[in-house]
Amino acid sequence: MSYSVTESSSRQKWIAGTLVILYAVITLVPLGWIMITGFKTPPDSISYPPKVFFEPSVEGYVNLFTTRTRVSKETLESLPPPTNFAEEIVRNREMVIAGPSKFGQRFMNSVIIGFGSTFLSVFLGTLAAYAFSRFKIPLADDLLFFILSTRMMPPIAVAIPIFLMYRNLGLSDTHLGMILLYTAVNISLAVWLLKGFIDEIPREYEDAALIDGYTRFQAFYKVVLPQAATGIASTAIFCLIFSWNEYAFAVLLTSGTAQTAPPFIPTIIGVGGLDWPAVAAGATLFLIPVMIFTIMLRKHLLRGITFGAVRK
Amino acid sequence: MSEKTVDRVARATPVRIARKIRGFSDRTIAWIFVGPTIFLLLAINIFPLIWTVNLSFTDFKANRINRAVEYVGTRNYERILNDPDVWLSMQATAHFLFWTIFFQVLIGFTLAWLINKKFRGNDLWTTIIVLPMMLSPAVVGNFWTFLYQPQIGLFNYVVAFLTGKDPSSFEMLGSVDLAPWSIVIVDTWMWTPFVMLICLAGMRSIPDYIYEAAEIDRASKLRQFFTITIPMVLPFLMLAVLFRGIENFKMFDLVVQLTGGGPGSTTELASIHLKREAFEKWRTGYSSAIAIILFVTVFGLASIYVKALNKVKER
Numbered sequence: 021m022s023y024s025v026t027e028s029s030s031r032q033k034w035i036a037g038t039l040v041i042l043y044a045v046i047t048l049v050p051l052g053w054i055m056i057t058g059f060k061t062p063p064d065s066i067s068y069p070p071k072v073f074f075e076p077s078v079e080g081y082v083n084l085f086t087t088r089t090r091v092s093k094e095t096l097e098s099l100p101p102p103t104n105f106a107e108e109i110v111r112n113r114e115m116v117i118a119g120p121s122k123f124g125q126r127f128m129n130s131v132i133i134g135f136g137s138t139f140l141s142v143f144l145g146t147l148a149a150y151a152f153s154r155f156k157i158p159l160a161d162d163l164l165f166f167i168l169s170t171r172m173m174p175p176i177a178v179a180i181p182i183f184l185m186y187r188n189l190g191l192s193d194t195h196l197g198m199i200l201l202y203t204a205v206n207i208s209l210a211v212w213l214l215k216g217f218i219d220e221i222p223r224e225y226e227d228a229a230l231i232d233g234y235t236r237f238q239a240f241y242k243v244v245l246p247q248a249a250t251g252i253a254s255t256a257i258f259c260l261i262f263s264w265n266e267y268a269f270a271v272l273l274t275s276g277t278a279q280t281a282p283p284f285i286p287t288i289i290g291v292g293g294l295d296w297p298a299v300a301a302g303a304t305l306f307l308i309p310v311m312i313f314t315i316m317l318r319k320h321l322l323r324g325i326t327f328g329a330v331r332k
Numbered sequence: 333m334s335e336k337t338v339d340r341v342a343r344a345t346p347v348r349i350a351r352k353i354r355g356f357s358d359r360t361i362a363w364i365f366v367g368p369t370i371f372l373l374l375a376i377n378i379f380p381l382i383w384t385v386n387l388s389f390t391d392f393k394a395n396r397i398n399r400a401v402e403y404v405g406t407r408n409y410e411r412i413l414n415d416p417d418v419w420l421s422m423q424a425t426a427h428f429l430f431w432t433i434f435f436q437v438l439i440g441f442t443l444a445w446l447i448n449k450k451f452r453g454n455d456l457w458t459t460i461i462v463l464p465m466m467l468s469p470a471v472v473g474n475f476w477t478f479l480y481q482p483q484i485g486l487f488n489y490v491v492a493f494l495t496g497k498d499p500s501s502f503e504m505l506g507s508v509d510l511a512p513w514s515i516v517i518v519d520t521w522m523w524t525p526f527v528m529l530i531c532l533a534g535m536r537s538i539p540d541y542i543y544e545a546a547e548i549d550r551a552s553k554l555r556q557f558f559t560i561t562i563p564m565v566l567p568f569l570m571l572a573v574l575f576r577g578i579e580n581f582k583m584f585d586l587v588v589q590l591t592g593g594g595p596g597s598t599t600e601l602a603s604i605h606l607k608r609e610a611f612e613k614w615r616t617g618y619s620s621a622i623a624i625i626l627f628v629t630v631f632g633l634a635s636i637y638v639k640a641l642n643k644v645k646e647r
Contacts (some may be wrong), residue, residue: 033450041457043461047464047521048463050464068484068499069489070484150365155361163366173627174581176584176606178380180619181380181381183394183611185383204372207373211369271470282471299474299478300475303471307468314463318455330568
């Protein structure tokens with residue numbers, strides 16, 4: 021076996037590994053707590069000391085998706101027996117299901133606005149990134165810096181005039197308005213990331229295609245796009261995660277029809293104070309897609325969060 | 333992969349070879365491709381920004397549109413400079429910025445250094461550690477208010493367990509002394525992985541032969557750490573710090589959910605102060621001026637950032 025000076029000894033590795041795993045476990049505790057709280061009953065969730073072991077219940081999820089009204093014992097007894105498990109859980113609290121909650125709709129808004137703005141920003145971003153990567157554009161560096169600088173603006177600082185502008189254009193609280201807004205925020209990331217990915221594709225491929233009689237457009241979508249597919253996919257996931265998580269604009273510019281989940285989840289209230297299991301259930305459903313995407317993205321993560329500055 | 337493309341190009345050629353018209357010139361295509369992006373940014377970022385500049389010289393109130401708007405010159409700016417509330421929010425922001433960056437660099441760098449020991453399974457654990465930073469700050473902030481509950485919250489319980497205090501004897505979010513630290517803790521929990529990832533990339537970019545040469549010259553491990561690892565990782569660390577600096581300077585969602593700026597205005601960071609002025613007190617003109625000051629500061633940071641970024645790239 022060869023000896024390497026840069027390879028750590030097995031004892032060092034063991035210590036390093038233990039410490040890192042310890043940190044990882046501690047860092048996961050709050051997340052784990054969110055998830056298990058979603059399966060507690062409201063009394064269990066606010067018990068003292070905090071309960072680690074408890075009888076799991078889906079009451080949080082039932083409360084998340086329904087609105088309920090309290091009824092008297094007599095009315096409760098006069099009702100026909102519950103037809104499903106949700107009814108039964110709610111009846112045990114002397115309530116009846118009054119209808120679906122707004123959560124499903126808010127979640128769908130997040131999906132529509134997220135995917136809409138992701139599609140638009142990746143579409144526009146790919147075109148712009150290709151142009152910046154392949155053509156001589158006057159003042160290209162300044163333009164790129166301008167594009168990046170728009171991302172640096174504090175959202176609240178531009179929210180005032182956007183609020184006024186959207187009010188005049190009738191775009192406030194609409195899906196279209198939010199899609200356009202999130203596209204404008206995401207496009208800087210899309211251009212910067214995609215430019216990096218396209219820069220890595222050798223020009224020779226396109227040159228060959230051009231010599232063989234392809235037009236620029238053909239060379240672009242038949243040669244460059246398939247090569248950039250991985251880059252485009254990871255850029256899209258980054259844009260999606262951003263739109264998904266965005267809160268500042270959502271809370272200021274939407275209140276009803278186009279409200280996304282992040283401003284909605286904290287407003288879930290139960291009878292007598294916050295309904296923590298329902299909040300936790302909403303948070304869990306909302307956070308899990310992002311966790312899955314993060315794991316999918318792990319190879320490009322660094323690149324995405326530094327706007328393509330650091331590549332592995 | 334590369335062969336496939338070449339093949340595909342070659343296969344398609346005979347059909348296309350007759351085509352003489354090359355379509356648009358490259359220059360036209362460049363503008364067609366870049367144009368929409370620039371237009372969108374002008375419409376949704378630059379136009380509002382110019383509008384903000386304009387508003388910052390008026391006494392406009394967005395909740396009273398029919399009121400006559402007067403230009404007040406630089407009065408809004410003069411007021412801001414003399415407004416103790418603005419200075420308080422700047423102090424809160426500075427406290428938040430300094431301590432979050434301090435802890436994130438300290439813990440993030442250490443973690444990266446440990447992970448770089450390349451123990452078995454380090455990739456898996458890195459991915460797990462990274463999870464918090466990708467999550468929605470508003471939702472996470474909201475949930476941490478639950479963990480911080482004095483009686484029932486897990487955080488207080490754990491602290492009480494470790495220190496022997498009564499878990500209801502302190503309120504992380506409710507007390508003037510602890511609230512600024514409660515937001516530092518959550519931000520550190522969330523963003524330490526960011527600094528860690530960047531430092532790790534820096535450490536992995538150092539070629540082995542530099543350490544081998546140092547070893548031949550009989551430099552101690554400690555000396556290698558200070559003369560090779562630290563200087564080589566420093567540009568990456570700077571980049572991480574700048575990034576966190578910009579992000580935390582405009583911090584809004586996490587903290588607004590955690591404390592809403594309270595108690596009183598102890599955690600009222602610049603963005604939260606701005607939101608209160610603009611959307612609760614409706615002093616649109618005045619808050620526009622604050623927005624401009626914030627923007628100029630961030631823009632300054634961003635310019636430094638881009639220069640640093642280019643330096644990192646050169647390596």
